[in-house]
Structure formats: structure tokens, C-alpha cells
Amino acid sequence: MSGLCNHALELTGLAGDPDSPAHRLDPRAKIVGLLAVTVVAVSAPLELWPVYIGCAGTLVAYAAVARTRPADLWRRVRVVLPLVLVLGALVPFVRSGGTTYDLGLLTAHEAGLRICLAVAAKAIIGTFSAALLGATTTFPSVLRGLEALRAPRLLVLIAAFMYRYLFVIVEEFGRMRSALVSRGYNPRNALQAGPMGRMATAMFLRTYSRGERVYHAMLARGYDGTMPQLVPLSFGRPDACFVAAVVLVLVPLRLIELAP
Amino acid sequence: MTCVVEARELRYRYPGNHDALRGIDLRIEHGERVALLGPNGAGKTTFMMHLNGLVIGEGELEVAGLRVGKDTLKQLRARVGVVFQDPDDQLFMPTVREDVAFGPLNMGLERVEVSERVEQALAKVRMLHVVDRPPYQLSMGERRRVAIATVLAMEPSLLVLDEPSANLDPRARRELLEVLETIDRTMIVTTHDLPLAAELCERAVILAAGRIVADGPCDDVLADTELLMAHDLELPAGFDLRAIRRRSRPQGAMVVHEHA
Numbered sequence: 001m002s003g004l005c006n007h008a009l010e011l012t013g014l015a016g017d018p019d020s021p022a023h024r025l026d027p028r029a030k031i032v033g034l035l036a037v038t039v040v041a042v043s044a045p046l047e048l049w050p051v052y053i054g055c056a057g058t059l060v061a062y063a064a065v066a067r068t069r070p071a072d073l074w075r076r077v078r079v080v081l082p083l084v085l086v087l088g089a090l091v092p093f094v095r096s097g098g099t100t101y102d103l104g105l106l107t108a109h110e111a112g113l114r115i116c117l118a119v120a121a122k123a124i125i126g127t128f129s130a131a132l133l134g135a136t137t138t139f140p141s142v143l144r145g146l147e148a149l150r151a152p153r154l155l156v157l158i159a160a161f162m163y164r165y166l167f168v169i170v171e172e173f174g175r176m177r178s179a180l181v182s183r184g185y186n187p188r189n190a191l192q193a194g195p196m197g198r199m200a201t202a203m204f205l206r207t208y209s210r211g212e213r214v215y216h217a218m219l220a221r222g223y224d225g226t227m228p229q230l231v232p233l234s235f236g237r238p239d240a241c242f243v244a245a246v247v248l249v250l251v252p253l254r255l256i257e258l259a260p
Numbered sequence: 261m262t263c264v265v266e267a268r269e270l271r272y273r274y275p276g277n278h279d280a281l282r283g284i285d286l287r288i289e290h291g292e293r294v295a296l297l298g299p300n301g302a303g304k305t306t307f308m309m310h311l312n313g314l315v316i317g318e319g320e321l322e323v324a325g326l327r328v329g330k331d332t333l334k335q336l337r338a339r340v341g342v343v344f345q346d347p348d349d350q351l352f353m354p355t356v357r358e359d360v361a362f363g364p365l366n367m368g369l370e371r372v373e374v375s376e377r378v379e380q381a382l383a384k385v386r387m388l389h390v391v392d393r394p395p396y397q398l399s400m401g402e403r404r405r406v407a408i409a410t411v412l413a414m415e416p417s418l419l420v421l422d423e424p425s426a427n428l429d430p431r432a433r434r435e436l437l438e439v440l441e442t443i444d445r446t447m448i449v450t451t452h453d454l455p456l457a458a459e460l461c462e463r464a465v466i467l468a469a470g471r472i473v474a475d476g477p478c479d480d481v482l483a484d485t486e487l488l489m490a491h492d493l494e495l496p497a498g499f500d501l502r503a504i505r506r507r508s509r510p511q512g513a514m515v516v517h518e519h520a
Contacts, residue, residue, distance in 0.1 A: 138354075139354070140354035140355065140358075160354065161352065163354065164352055164353070164354060164394075164395075164396070165348075165352075167396045168348050168396065210348075210349065213344065213346065213349040214349050214352050216309070216314050216344070216349075217342075217344050217349050217350045217352065218352065218362075219312075219314060219337070220312045220314060220337060220340075220341075220342045220344075221337065221362055221363035221366060221410065221411070221414065222334065222337045222338065222363055222366030222367055222414075223362075223366060224334075224366065228361070228362065228365030228366055229365075230357065230358055230361040230365065230371060230374060230375070230378075231371070232371075
């Protein structure tokens with residue numbers, strides 16, 4: 001179980017050089033900049049391939065500045081990307097239109113292939129953007145950035161607690177599972193899944209009462225509804241330059257191609 | 261000099277008509293270390309929660325010079341530090357630094373002063389080296405000491421510890437005792453660990469079914485085997501109270517006895 005926790009820790013920790021200019025940027029700048037890359041890529045049709053190259057180039061440059069190793073990035077993106085790509089790969093066989101390619105049992109269509117390529121390009125850029133944000137910004141800093149960018153405070157607070165207690169809950173789940181297995185529980189089919197359901201119920205009740213205890217602990221130290229910040233965020237010249245550079249490179253690229 | 265805790269006829273009933281406290285009369289003087297003993301369900305935790313205003317019962321309760329009521333909660337929580345039984349309930353922030361800073365920031369202190377208090381409190385519990393680590397990476401003993409630092413940083417006049425030695429291995433327990441003996445504060449320790457009570461506290465109070473059934477010098481209360489047995493408490497087999505060396509107090513600390 002600790003292996004699972006360690007794996008999760010690895011995925012939420014920093015990668016690359018923690019003192020790099022990319023790591024030192026204000027989290028708001030990184031959220032806005034990398035989100036801009038994703039939005040530009042997602043909004044561009046496949047015909048505007050220079051936009052994709054621009055987005056990919058921006059991400060490669062960012063990764064190089066952050067000195068993140070490709071292997072570290074791959075460890076993060078492989079959690080999501082293969083699933084999206086597999087789903088995208090099914091499209092050529094279900095979406096008809098244009099030239100058809102006979103592959104024996106299956107028939108691929110040109111229109112579907114184009115969609116597949118577009119989905120793959122957008123997914124790769126979006127996933128790598130998120131992975132780079134996670135590799136250069138700690139999760140708590142991302143949350144502070146989101147809060148400063150006026151994301152709903154309650155959602156940010158829920159995400160913060162989820163991050164803090166994820167490991168506690170995973171360990172608790174592991175202990176309960178061990179207790180089941182040690183008493184000979186070895187489900188062979190869906191009909192034997194009942195104890196797992198009851199375990200989930202017990203987990204819910206436990207997390208509920210933990211939530212109450214945590215709230216009491218917060219109240220006991222003077223919590224009045226707002227989470228105080230020890231070190232305020234500061235948006236300086238490098239942060240403004242980063243956001244401006246991303247916007248100045250990608251937005252014109254996106255707009256120029258739209259001109260007739 | 262006023263006393264730190266004065267309860268008169270304190271009563272509390274949980275929803276469902278379960279009487280948790282049935283008329284508590286207790287007076288604790290400045291500088292005292294009091295062990296609050298009793299079986300599960302005796303009302304120890306409920307009483308502890310009253311000291312911080314987390315629940316407010318009937319009767320009179322004055323803590324740290326304040327009458328406990330909704331209008332005094334903010335000041336009360338700055339003066340009474342409660343360390344909860346499970347450190348995972350107490351440590352809810354992403355890093356140790358932010359967690360220890362949580363209370364002082366809620367008190368409205370300047371960030372420079374908060375930073376100083378964070379370092380002083382962590383140094384006091386010998387945990388300054390983990391200041392930037394997330395709580396879930398610490399051992400249970402380390403978490404417990406950090407949890408104590410989170411309330412020491414608020415510089416309370418009364419420190420309340422709920423089962424401080426629960427789930428600690430012998431080494432972590434010894435380290436905890438070494439830390440607690442250096443803390444110059446009035447202390448109330450709720451515990452089942454009678455040797456810990458004997459080592460740390462000079463006074464013991466036994467709570468049973470919401471009432472105080474014994475109050476006196478710790479050595480006398482713990483030597484009364486029949487009294488302990490009657491309330492589901494017992495010293496470990498073969499334990500010799502006379503062999504216990506009472507933990508010393510920080511230099512200059514003074515107990516003011518005003519009660520008989």
C-alpha cells in the first residue's frame with residue numbers, strides 16, 4: 001500500500017531542477033501560460049498545423065528551461081494519455097466520410113482519421129501542459145494560484161483537503177482490505193463483491209467523522225472561514241514576461257492562419 | 261493570580277439524551293500539570309472540548325481568565341491550545357510550516373512574527389528540520405510533536421493534550437515526554453497511559469460517567485488500586501510507582517496552589 005502512496009507522491013511532486021526559472025515563476029503565471037497553450041491547441045482545427053507546432057515548441061522550450069527529463073514527464077502523462085489515444089484511435093472506424101481504407105475486417109474512413117489526428121494532437125499538447133505544470137509547481141502552489149485567480153474558494157479548499165488526506169484514506173483502505181483478506185475473503189465473481197460495498201460504506205462514515213474532527217481542530221486554532229497564507233504570492237516581471245511571451249507567440253499564430 | 265480552569269456544575273448532553281458531563285466541579289491553578297483519567301466514554305474528550313469552546317454546556321466555566329461563551333471564542337482559542345488524539349486530524353495543511361503558522365495567522369499576527377513563532381515552536385519540539393515537509397511523510401511520533409508545535413506557536417496559557425502517547429512506540433513516547441517536560445505551561449493531559457501520567461503530572465483527576473470521582477496527588481490516586489479497578493483503570497502488571505522519577509519542570513516554572 002505504501003507503494004501506491006509513493007507512486008502517487010511521485011506524480012504530485014516536482015521534477016527537473018527546482019531552482020530553474022520555470023520552477024520559480026509565480027503559480028498564476030504558469031497556470032495562465034500553460035492553460036493558454038492548451039486552449040489555443042484545443043480551439044485550432046487540424047488544418048492549422050503551424051499552431052500545433054507552435055504549442056509543441058512552447059512546451060518543449062518550457063521543459064528545457066525547467067530541465068525536466070523526458071522520462072519524468074512520460075511517467076506523468078502515461079496515466080492519462082494512452083486512454084485518450086486509444087479512444088481516439090477508434091474514431092476512424094466509426095466516423096464515415098471521404099476516402100475509405102479497407103483493413104480486412106475493419107474499414108477506416110478519411111474523415112475519422114482526420115478527427116483521430118486532431119484528437120491525438122490536442123490530447124498530447126493538453127496532457128503535456130498539465131504534466132509540465134505539475135512538474136514545475138507543487139500541488140499546494142497550484143491551489144494557491146487557482147485561489148488567487150478567483151477559482152471558487154470552496155472547490156479549492158476541497159481539493160486541498162483531498163490532497164492532504166488522500167494518503168491517509170488510501171492507507172486506511174489498505175488496512176481494511178488486509179483485514180478482509182486475512183479472514184479468507186477472495187472474491188471470484190461480482191456476486192461476492194458485497195463486503196467491498198460495505199467496506200466502502202464504512203470508509204465513507206469514517207471519512208465523514210474524520211472531516212468533523214479536522215473541522216474541530218481547525219476551529220480550535222481560530223479558523224473563521226478563510227484559510228490564511230503565510231507567504232503571499234508575488235507576480236513580478238519574469239512572470240509577466242512569461243505570460244506575454246506565450247500569448248504573443250501563440251495568439252497571432254492562431255489568428256493569422258484564420259485570415260483568408 | 262486567577263486560576264486557569266474553574267468549572268462549576270458543568271453539564272453537557274449530546275443529542276439523543278446521552279449525558280456526557282453530569283456536573284463537573286474542577287479548579288486548576290496556574291502551572292499545574294493535571295492528568296485527566298477515566299475509561300472510554302467517561303467524558304474526558306467532551307470536557308476537553310469545553311475548554312476550547314468547541315462545545316458549550318450548561319453551568320459555569322471559566323478558562324484562562326475568560327468565561328466560556330460565544331462572545332469569547334476568538335480570545336479563548338488563542339489562550340487554550342488543544343492537541344487532538346490523532347495528529348492526522350490536527351495537521352491538515354500541505355506543509356509543516358503552513359500548519360504551525362495556521363493558528364498564529366488566524367490570531368491576526370504579522371507574517372514576520374508568525375515566521376519567528378513557527379521556528380521557535382518547532383525548535384521547542386525538536387522538529388525544526390521538517391519545517392518544509394508535508395505532514396504525511398512524518399512518523400507518528402514526529403507528527404505528534406509537530407501537532408504540539410501547532411498550538412505552542414499560539415503561545416497559549418493552557419495546553420490540553422488528548423491521549424498524547426496513543427499509538428507511539430517506546431522511543432517516540434520517551435521523546436514526547438522529554439519534549440513535554442520542557443514546556444512551561446499549565447497542562448491537562450487526558451490519558452489511559454497511567455505510567456505517563458505518573459511521570460508527567462503531579463495531580464490526577466478521575467472522571468467516570470460524566471462525574472469527577474477522584475482528585476488528588478497523582479501518586480496517591482494511582483496507588484489506590486481499588487479506586488483504579490472500580491473505574492476500569494490499571495497500572496501495568498508489576499509496575500512500581502515508587503520507581504517513577506517525576507519529570508522536572510523548566511527553570512522558573514512555578515505552581516500556584518490556591519485550592520485545599
